Amino acid sequence: MVRHLKTKSDTTTGGVSSTSSSVAATVKDVIDTIRSRGDAAVREYSQKFDKWSPSSFKLSQSQIDAAIAACPKQIIDDIKAVQTNVRNFAQAQRESIRDFEVETQPGVFLGQKNVPISSVGAYIPGGRYPLLASAHMTILTAKVAGVQHVIGCTPPIAGQIPNGTVAAMALAGADEIFILGGVQAVAAMAVGTETIRKVDFIAGPGNAFVAEGKRQLFGEVGIDLFAGPTEILIVADDAADPFTVATDLLSQAEHGPDSPAVLITTSERVGHESMALVDELPKNLPTAALARTSWKDFGEVVVVDSLDEAWKLADEYAFEHVQIFTRRPREALEKMRNYGALFLGEKTCVSYGDKVIGTNHVLPTRKAARYTGGLWVGKFLRTVTYQEVTSESSSAELGRLCGRAARAENFEGHARSGDLRAHKYLNDEYGWIAESSSVEMKSSRL
Template sequence: MAPTYLKRKAVQEDGQGVKTNEGVASIVKGVIDDIRINGDASVRTYSERFDKWAPESFSLSDEDIKGILKQVPEQIINDIKEVQKNVRTFAEAQKDSLKDFELEIQPGVFLGQKNNPIENVGAYIPGGRYPLLASAHMTILTAKVAGVKHVIGCTPPIQGQLPTSTIAAMHLAGADEIFILGGVQAVAAMAVGTETIRKVDFIAGPGNAFVAEGKRQLFGEVGIDLFAGPTEVLIVADEHADPYTVATDLLSQAEHGPDTPAILITNSREVAEKSIELVDKLLVNLPTAGLAGVSWRDYGEAIVVDDLDEAFALADEYAAEHVQILTQNPRQALQKMKNFGAIFLGEGTCVSYGDKCIGTNHVLPTRKAARYTGGLWVGKFLRTVTYQEVRNNEASAKLGRLCGRAARAETFEGHARSGDLRAHKFLNDQHDWINGKLAAGDARPRVEASQNGA
């Protein structure tokens, strides 16, 4: 039977799950172009326009940071350190799983792989609405564990004030420079470089539609972690799930903003109906109901299917950022599902743990991007490079003959002659032939040698 939708999303989107806003791309392009030409002056103009923020310097000095740290309650500092310990532990385990190696694929032919960290990274820490401390851990700390030499952190002011707790998190995560600068102006400044903000090679971190569009337009000029849109949650629940837990966890993500998809897929009509009823009741006393309620109204869905196999299959079609499994056997989802940014198994594990404290990275693919990529991790800050060395003349001659034949099959004569040179030089040491025939451009002996396998 077809799934039954007890609640459907109200907003029409394009094929990628995006509510189109044609004006965003135009505005972002204008900001980037302006900053590219006018540097700091334009950065100041846009910061004042968008954030009402134009201090003498956007950069925080060491003395500034010391003073700010004194303003942050001790409990918050201790909690930041504990969370960062979790993030660091997991990130270090990820890095340890990436091994440099070298192997001798045939006598005298050595191939190797190295993982080199990116030199300069820009980390964008959103915060125009809330102080998002956790994004500092996920971007700055992860980059530092990867071995990135220099990390710039940018975060916006909040209602004209310094976000002291976020700054503390950025500093403790290891940021080398901290700028109180938000929006596309921050992303553009880091990507193109200005008089006071160094150009980076890579930008990581989530943000609003303008930040996401800025990263999209700048991709190629710099690397980016991934294209991330509004956060998403999808819950797969069976007939044993607690509807109160379902409703609470749907709203925990819906409060991120007014455009957060919150989806329930269950094999129990009763669980679905009670969950919908409880969402409406919980919104009455939820301080962030102004955002969560709009998300639930416009993007919330509740779907009833026949069985859990159908639920897992439908969830895979959504390829959601966060998938939460509230079933009697939650680990079954690990075998049944493939498309998700992160999966949270069982009632004891909620998406909010991943967002705030458990240690895995919360910068994750949205808008069905989980079909082709995972989230931010240590490996995103590493460039996996290869090297080759042929130490044996006989091996080089053998490869030269193979190269000659392979290149001529593609009509790449220049490539073939590079192989020919080594085949003849190292196999027969025919220096007279090399210095005479090769210099004269006579390709006939080389063609015959390659064709005859000599």
């Protein structure tokens, strides 16, 4: 039995609404204009949206060095520590993906290789907050995968170069860094301009305009995910600490006014106490306005009779972040299927994943966890195959099989490629080969 102690506002859709026509139209206009007018259009949009029009959007090495030098030593040390965690996990992921070759029958070799994408554009948001962590998650992960050239784009903040973000991008291994934000950055990297090279793949989170830009450009370039507002779901039993529950719900609600935060619990007491604390704790929270709006419109508290019901309901939500505050948190690994990332036990929190622990924070939202995971090393690799047949008899047998299989689908041209090998290596006779040979002989006499 499911009982709602709090539901989201009747006027909201939990962040699942379709992109507004005005956003889509604006984004299309930006992309089309940059496609036709290149750098000039990029400059106009940057001035219009960010009040930013430097002589060069690309930072020189001296500007990058100055940005790093302007950061307090503790920030640089922390960036390096976090990037060590991200690099170690990404390298472990890369090592789990292997090339292989198998001989499936005598003289028939099939292989698989994992080839890095050649060029990647990483978008690092910077509207409300300088998201240093997104540099680690996109640029560094791409580099560990073996991507040769990574461009990083991030917007100015209040008309200034965001030194911390630039430091994170540089230390992550970006080959070029541009202070350029919004759709104009995504479009420039996707279509290419006189000064910004065209990339093969774009990664990184962003606002509704950036997300819509990636959606419209998908196909022309690859993308990591169709990202939506940040989501958090906590599954708790009666042993959970309501103060911790409330703190962690608010930690994600502060992302924006449309970030869903949901608690599913087997304890009505935990539910009520957590709700009361969510209302109380923002009093000394600098981002209280955002967190309160998000909680008011998109927050939910649901009481269920058992953890089995909780696991089932959590899978229906299929949220980006799922925290497990139960006596046996690892049970979720067995019982749940649909999530972007699991955070097991009260010693763990989503903020660790967002900022420092090493797993990637670019994760599926809006129920996309039903069919995809988040950004990881594998997203920057193309898994390709190759084939080689060295045995004449095996080639001939495959040719016979190919002929039959292709004619079952009425693909005569395919069938004849198989017939030819059976003819060459086992002397099979085919009327079309005899006819073609006769024509070839007559032609050679002329």
